[in-house]
Amino acid sequence: MPLEIVRHDLTKMKVDAIVNAANTSLKMGGGVCGAIFRAAGTSKLQEACNQIGECKVGEAVITDGFQLDAKYIIHTPGPIWQGGSHQEAALLKKSFYNSLELAKKHQCESIAFPLISTGIYGYPRDEALQIAVSTIGSFLLHHDMHVFLVVFDKKSFCLSKKLFTSIHQFIDEHYVELVESTFTRNREEPFILEQRQEVEILQESLYKETDYSLENLLNQLDESFSERLLRLIDEKEMTDVETYKRANIDRKLFSKIRNGIDYTPKKKTAVAFAIALHLNVDETIALLTTAGYTLSRSSKFDVIIEYFIQQANYNIHEINEALFAFDQPLLGA
Structure with a gap:
């Protein structure tokens, strides 16, 4: 990067x-x-x-x-x-x-x-x-x-004490360990679990009644990460150079993404582009989904990213300062 x-x-x-x-x-x-x-x-x-x-x-x-x-x-x-x-x-x-x-x-x-x-x-x-x-x-x-x-x-x-404290508080309020989530699910009332099983059975039945051939499924694929990214760049009226520089991405990697419709980036790379494009939380998740990722409250990396997006602070280098301070992977490639 x-x-x-x-x-x-x-x-x-x-x-x-x-x-x-x-x-x-x-x-x-x-x-x-x-x-x-x-x-x-x-x-x-x-x-x-x-x-x-x-x-x-x-x-x-x-x-x-x-x-x-x-x-x-x-x-x-x-x-x-x-x-x-x-x-x-x-x-x-x-x-x-x-x-x-x-x-x-x-x-x-x-x-x-x-x-x-x-x-x-x-x-x-x-x-x-x-x-x-x-x-x-x-x-x-x-x-x-x-x-x-x-x-x-x-x-x-x-890191500045004010920023470190603010991020730390945000993590304390929003970060949920996976162990806690699993424990909570196991303590759900039996009737809630029964209702969930009924819904899953109904969904499975509907799925079987529909003609989901492999060919039909492939024809219904959503746009790839590369396609979504390039579309967003056009919609934001940004240039390629402006985009990859604001994403802290190397020019050669961006070229691979532009020329490879099925290219799947690392999560930190996908998030970097979301920051470069000034996407909100929902838009960021939508972009990440095309690469098989999402934002989770069980990841400190994700919570820190959400903090900066909610603050409308899209300075990727400041975000990386915070990620480094909390021992998290840095954005870019």
Whole structure:
């Protein structure tokens, strides 16, 4: 998928470029910077940085990756947090944007970022995350690149407290474990079960009385997922490019869906298209049904998706932030 949040060691990412949260003098530092220097080979990387000299806050420069799996290291000094009144947000946005532009200039197809400035520079993690996601998301609407936002552990990732609490409350109110549902069904009154059995017998009888040959059934098939999706795109007056980018979907996968009438996507891919098309809950379920899925109150993933749809928040990257925070699969492909 174009933007993916992963829990990994940045220095071990197999991408075209990784981003170093550098200092302005481009010297080996601590934290992420120190780890990158050690993994790349301290002396060679420092020599390359010395040849460049320095880099201003918010700007970006590039060196070879040396001993890393990545071909390049893009160095960008983020701002030091001073309470938020010294253009920290604008400078942090520049760090992400200029790094992406530099990667594009060097024809990188993939790049991995840390959460810049959130270490010893003290930038609040939830605010830095919002800036990172919005800047990267805006860039990807106009460019094709696979971008990873890498966090080393759960402590390095922080969803805003207000949003986390709101989603948590929604899950508490709507999430129902399958075990509870089964237990409840087993406790139904006997006469309710008898009525249900009578209905099932009647339905079976009606089914047998109708000519349901295989040929007739095949002729009555509803539209496939691909057909429904393409019809909705036309109805929403959206372009293919706009659709797959807003769905956080790779162009090659979208091409498979467009050219394959019987293509069955993964559930997270189908949901991603529902988000891209700004479908309501009923419309989302209708689209999912064509691929053999639905939304269930026994799935935390589904409940979180329903929360965002009900809030009319269709920003797929913000949704993925929440899914990541709750250890759920991310939308896209």
